[in-house]
Amino acid sequence: MIVQEMEGGITTPSGFSCSASKGGLRKSGRNDIAILFSEKKCSAAAVFTTNRLKAACVLVTAKHLSESGGRMHGAVINSGNANALTGEEGLRNAVRMAETAAAELNVSPAEMAVCSTGIIGVQLPIDRVVEGIRKAATALSTSREAATLAAEAIMTTDRRIKESALTLTLSDGRKVSIGGMTKGSGMISPSMAALHATTLTFITTDAPVSQQYLQSCLESCTRRTFNMISVDADQSTNDTILALANGAAGGPAITADPAFEKGLEKVMWQLARMVAMDGEGETKLLTVTVEGAASEEDASAAALSVVKSNLVKCAVFGSDPNVGRIASAIGNSGATVDFGKLDVSIGPEGEVPVIAGGLVTGNAGEAAHLMSGREVFVVVRLNMGVFSSRAMGCDLTYEYVRINSAYST
Amino acid sequence: MIVQEMEGGITTPSGFSCSASKGGLRKSGRNDIAILFSEKKCSAAAVFTTNRLKAACVLVTAKHLSESGGRMHGAVINSGNANALTGEEGLRNAVRMAETAAAELNVSPAEMAVCSTGIIGVQLPIDRVVEGIRKAATALSTSREAATLAAEAIMTTDRRIKESALTLTLSDGRKVSIGGMTKGSGMISPSMAALHATTLTFITTDAPVSQQYLQSCLESCTRRTFNMISVDADQSTNDTILALANGAAGGPAITADPAFEKGLEKVMWQLARMVAMDGEGETKLLTVTVEGAASEEDASAAALSVVKSNLVKCAVFGSDPNVGRIASAIGNSGATVDFGKLDVSIGPEGEVPVIAGGLVTGNAGEAAHLMSGREVFVVVRLNMGVFSSRAMGCDLTYEYVRINSAYST
Numbered sequence: 001m002i003v004q005e006m007e008g009g010i011t012t013p014s015g016f017s018c019s020a021s022k023g024g025l026r027k028s029g030r031n032d033i034a035i036l037f038s039e040k041k042c043s044a045a046a047v048f049t050t051n052r053l054k055a056a057c058v059l060v061t062a063k064h065l066s067e068s069g070g071r072m073h074g075a076v077i078n079s080g081n082a083n084a085l086t087g088e089e090g091l092r093n094a095v096r097m098a099e100t101a102a103a104e105l106n107v108s109p110a111e112m113a114v115c116s117t118g119i120i121g122v123q124l125p126i127d128r129v130v131e132g133i134r135k136a137a138t139a140l141s142t143s144r145e146a147a148t149l150a151a152e153a154i155m156t157t158d159r160r161i162k163e164s165a166l167t168l169t170l171s172d173g174r175k176v177s178i179g180g181m182t183k184g185s186g187m188i189s190p191s192m193a194a195l196h197a198t199t200l201t202f203i204t205t206d207a208p209v210s211q212q213y214l215q216s217c218l219e220s221c222t223r224r225t226f227n228m229i230s231v232d233a234d235q236s237t238n239d240t241i242l243a244l245a246n247g248a249a250g251g252p253a254i255t256a257d258p259a260f261e262k263g264l265e266k267v268m269w270q271l272a273r274m275v276a277m278d279g280e281g282e283t284k285l286l287t288v289t290v291e292g293a294a295s296e297e298d299a300s301a302a303a304l305s306v307v308k309s310n311l312v313k314c315a316v317f318g319s320d321p322n323v324g325r326i327a328s329a330i331g332n333s334g335a336t337v338d339f340g341k342l343d344v345s346i347g348p349e350g351e352v353p354v355i356a357g358g359l360v361t362g363n364a365g366e367a368a369h370l371m372s373g374r375e376v377f378v379v380v381r382l383n384m385g386v387f388s389s390r391a392m393g394c395d396l397t398y399e400y401v402r403i404n405s406a407y408s409t
Numbered sequence: 410m411i412v413q414e415m416e417g418g419i420t421t422p423s424g425f426s427c428s429a430s431k432g433g434l435r436k437s438g439r440n441d442i443a444i445l446f447s448e449k450k451c452s453a454a455a456v457f458t459t460n461r462l463k464a465a466c467v468l469v470t471a472k473h474l475s476e477s478g479g480r481m482h483g484a485v486i487n488s489g490n491a492n493a494l495t496g497e498e499g500l501r502n503a504v505r506m507a508e509t510a511a512a513e514l515n516v517s518p519a520e521m522a523v524c525s526t527g528i529i530g531v532q533l534p535i536d537r538v539v540e541g542i543r544k545a546a547t548a549l550s551t552s553r554e555a556a557t558l559a560a561e562a563i564m565t566t567d568r569r570i571k572e573s574a575l576t577l578t579l580s581d582g583r584k585v586s587i588g589g590m591t592k593g594s595g596m597i598s599p600s601m602a603a604l605h606a607t608t609l610t611f612i613t614t615d616a617p618v619s620q621q622y623l624q625s626c627l628e629s630c631t632r633r634t635f636n637m638i639s640v641d642a643d644q645s646t647n648d649t650i651l652a653l654a655n656g657a658a659g660g661p662a663i664t665a666d667p668a669f670e671k672g673l674e675k676v677m678w679q680l681a682r683m684v685a686m687d688g689e690g691e692t693k694l695l696t697v698t699v700e701g702a703a704s705e706e707d708a709s710a711a712a713l714s715v716v717k718s719n720l721v722k723c724a725v726f727g728s729d730p731n732v733g734r735i736a737s738a739i740g741n742s743g744a745t746v747d748f749g750k751l752d753v754s755i756g757p758e759g760e761v762p763v764i765a766g767g768l769v770t771g772n773a774g775e776a777a778h779l780m781s782g783r784e785v786f787v788v789v790r791l792n793m794g795v796f797s798s799r800a801m802g803c804d805l806t807y808e809y810v811r812i813n814s815a816y817s818t
Contacts, residue, residue: 053740053748085736087749087768120733121769235741237733310719311813318814324529324646327494331462332644339462340496359496360530398807404720405727 003263005270008165009147012179013206015040015248018146019139020153023132024125025080025118031153033132035101036202037074037140041111042244043208043253044072045215047222049239055084057114058238060094067110070211075113075202075242076101076133079154079183081124083116084237093124100130104137113242115200117156117183120237151181154200157403158183162274168263176207176249178263182271184231184278199226199275201241203267208247210255217261218243225268228300228391230308231279241268276392281400284373286316289350290380291388298335299389302380305333307393316376317395321346321367323354326378336384343381346370350379412672414679417574418556421588422615424449424657427555428548429562432541433534434489434527440562442541444510445611446483446549451653452617452662453481454624455522456631458648464493466523467647469503476519479620484522484611484651485510485542488563488592490533492525493646502533509539513546524609524649526565526592560590563609566812567592571683577672585616585658585669589676593640593684608635608684610650612676617656619664626670627652634677637709637800639717640688650677685801690809693782695725698759699789700797707744708798711789714742716802725785726804730755730776732763735787745793752790755779759788 010016016038020031046065048058065072076097083090094114102109116124140146151161165179184199203218222241243264247253254260277285288306293299306312309329315322326344330337344355346367354360354367370376376395419425425447429440455474457467474481485506492499503523511518525533549555560570574588593608612627631650652673656662663669686694697715702708715721718738724731735753739746753764755776763769763776779785785804 051737051740052743052746053736082733085733085748085764085767085769087766119731120737121764235737237737237740310809314810314813317810320814322529324491324494327462328460328529328644328646331460331646334461337461339494355494355530357496358494360494396810396813398810400719401723401726401805401807401810404723404805405729 003166003168003266005166008144008179009151009163010036010179010181010202010204011142011144011147012165013177013204013248015206015246016204017140017142018150019136019141020149021132021136021139023078024128025078031149032079033129033136034077034150034153035074035133035136035140036150037105038244038246040246040248041071041073042246043211043214044070045211045218045243047218047241049236051235051237053084053237055082055116055238056086056090056094057083057116058240060091060098061113061115061240064098064110064113071111072113072244073105073107073111074244075115077115077154077200078129079156080118081116081122082118082120082238083124085121086123089123093126096126097129097133100133101137104134115240117154117200117238147181154183156183157280158278160274160278162271162278164267164270166263166267168259170207170254171257171259174249174251176205178203178205178267180267180271182275184275199239201226201271203241203243203264205245206248207245207260208249208251208253209245209260210253213255214243214245217264221261221265221268224265225272228304228389229272229276230304230393231276273392276394279394280403281397282394283397284316284395285375286393286395287375287390288378288380289388289390290382292382292384293387294336294385296387296389299387301333302330302335302382303389303391305329306378307391310396313393313396316371317397319368319372321354321364321371323360327355330380337382338384341383343383345379346377348377412575412577412675414575417553417588418560418572419445419588419590419611419613420551420553420556421574422586422613422657424615424655425613426549426551427559428545428550429558430541430545430548432487433537434487440558441487441489442538442545443486443559443562444483444542444545444549445559446514447653447655449655449657450480450482450520451655452620452623453479454620454627454652456627456650458645460644460646462493462646464491464525464647465495465499465503466492466525467649468500469507470522470524470649473507473519473522480520481522481653482514482516482520483653484524486524486563486609487538488565489527490525490531491527491529491647492533494530495532498532502535505535506538506542509542510546513543522651526563526609526647529646556590563592565592566689567687569683569687571680571687573676573679575672575676577668579616579663580666580668583658583660585614587612587614587672587676589680591680591684608648610635610680612650612652614654615657616654616669617658617660617662618654618669619662622664623652623654626673630670630674630677633674634681637713637798638681638685639713639802640685682801685803688803689812690806691803692806693725693804694784695802695804696784696799697787697789698797698799699791701791701793702796703745703794705796705798708796710742711739711744711791712798712800714738715787716800719805722802722805725780726806728777728781730763730773730780732769736764739789746791747793750792752792754788755786757786
């Protein structure tokens with residue numbers, strides 16, 4: 001398998017166009033509407049938030065996915081307003097967004113996904129949104145720049161545009177591309193499953209992929225990528241990942257190909273990493289690797305528990321090797337652990353042991369030095385089995401508190 | 410049932426003495442050792458942390474409780490060091506603490522509980538601790554002042570001394586007292602159960618209570634009080650509540666009396682409330698009441714999910730009525746909710762509706778005003794059933810980040 005990472009985004013795979021426009025949802029007056037579109041109908045797969053409060057757009061997209069039999073043309077997206085906790089009017093507005101885009105693009109409404117992100121509990125100014133969608137529909141482009149404009153339009157408190165792309169060679173020799181864009185900065189602790197979204201992520205590929213296989217790949221890649229990141233342990237009402245495979249690369253449909261799944265996971269991991277790095281108030285990326293767990297579930301639970309701990313996050317912010325907090329977070333994860341066997345070390349390759357055989361080593365100075373960089377790596381060895389997992393998060397900072405204590409008003 | 414709250418603490422019930430001394434664990438040189446003692450042997454009950462990483466003192470106290478058949482004389486306590494993640498040496502040190510106190514007080518080591526709180530992963534300077542325990546053992550007093558000195562000695566980052574006491578009339582007319590002290594400010598998200606505990610809480614009563622009934626009352630009261638508070642959703646390795654009933658009030662042993670359980674719950678709720686109000690960096694106390702849940706578990710899960718949400722906590726700090734975050738936290742709790750029926754209001758009695766029938770009302774200004782006070786009250790009505798619950802927490806502030814980004818070094 002040859003994977004070639006490249007500068008790119010959702011228009012890197014053939015046949016995908018996109019655009020951005022102003023729907024009047026942002027005080028700053030920047031673009032807040034985006035459309036993603038493929039002339040060729042796509043296999044469509046999605047995973048959604050498992051929060052029981054699901055935004056209107058999540059409910060409507062799930063319905064459209066089902067009504068279309070997983071065959072869709074694209075998505076219409078707005079930032080600045082989550083269209084969540086908006087009752088019947090919210091549902092009507094989400095449907096109206098899909099209908100407006102569909103009418104402009106000559107497809108059926110059920111063939112368009114709808115995604116929203118922003119404040120909860122406020123009705124969309126639907127007339128301005130409809131106008132914005134109509135403008136965007138006339139501006140579709142397959143250019144590299146269009147992808148970046150779309151990725152910018154879906155941002156909320158994000159500081160950075162998040163795109164990723166690669167080309168890969170399938171097992172049968174065909175070359176295909178996968179591209180993606182994502183947004184997300186706060187309320188990030190996804191736990192997405194089939195029918196369950198505020199990180200919004202859009203994956204495009206020109207590979208011909210059967211809908212069933214696309215859904216199954218998306219679910220397993222989500223479990224290993226987006227569901228392993230946490231900014232603030234608050235799962236959103238809107239999290240959605242939508243994958244569209246338009247088959248523009250030609251040839252028979254893929255129903256199983258490890259090369260494709262590896263490529264998809266790589267793009268999704270890059271995007272998830274960008275979300276963790278852009279966590280609200282974030283100054284440091286925290287990556288926790290757990291090895292030697294008795295099961296994959298134990299490995300994931302322990303890794304996530306460490307990246308989610310406020311006390312660990314504050315210690316990372318302060319470059320403070322307060323390793324007892326790491327051990328305590330592992331103890332709270334529910335994973336099977338014999339603390340007499342626990343090894344914890346700091347550094348990309350676990351260079352500096354800080355806990356060995358369940359006892360704290362004297363390496364606090366070295367560890368503090370390694371923790372003062374832009375990226376902090378914690379390697380946990382449970383020595384209980386052969387399973388491993390990796391989670392990503394960020395530090396908890398004054399800036400996080402500032403951003404989130406003055407958001408809606 | 411007549412309950413008379415009063416100024417008091419662990420020496421308010423007859424027959425309990427205590428003292429404090431310096432064990433050299435604090436840079437500040439303040440008292441860091443405390444002893445609680447009853448000449449009369451007590452029925453003893455305890456609940457401990459459910460963190461799988463349990464401090465040495467937790468393991469030793471659980472063992473002593475079992476070896477003594479739940480018949481104990483008191484406890485020896487240190488602050489400044491948690492004696493957790495300290496391996497075999499830590500266990501030997503915890504036993505040594507009990508043995509030292511027991512020898513001075515002419516009781517068996519298994520009749521003394523051992524509790525520690527402070528930094529994780531550092532061995533106790535046991536020689537100084539032993540010396541401190543010996544000093545404390547010679548200074549025991551039943552005075553009101555002694556109780557306050559003990560309550561001060563067990564503090565870590567706490568800003569306030571936490572004591573409570575009341576007298577009550579049992580169903581048969583006898584008058585008894587219940588007193589308590591607690592500490593806790595960070596790493597507070599207790600989920601204590603029988604054999605499981607850094608909030609340390611000590612309850613004394615001169616009521617004669619059977620050991621079994623004391624344990625059962627302690628467990629049910631813990632579920633409704635300490636387990637319903639959260640400062641930072643990080644459960645400690647050391648949480649312990651120890652209840653001692655010495656029977657000094659005389660008369661036959663109580664094996665069931667709602668009056669006693671009510672009194673115990675009241676003291677424990679007061680103490681739990683003091684812990685929430687003293688949360689690290691706290692400027693506002695947050696009380697969330699959930700009514701109309703389909704089950705008690707749903708009510709508790711929903712209430713706790715709201716007080717634990719970082720986004721809600723930041724909004725409370727900023728007096729920002731970002732009510733969508735409250736709804737989202739309820740959605741993440743796992744409770745059965747029909748969001749079309751959801752009512753949320755702000756104020757002690759729920760005076761200002763902010764969500765009604767699943768829709769956000771236009772009362773943001775009024776709500777912001779009510780949120781600017783020292784205490785913030787959120788009342789959630791799920792309208793799904795008849796069960797209710799109440800949880801307490803605090804805001805997430807710049808000061809929380811400051812305290813926890815520079816703690817160990």
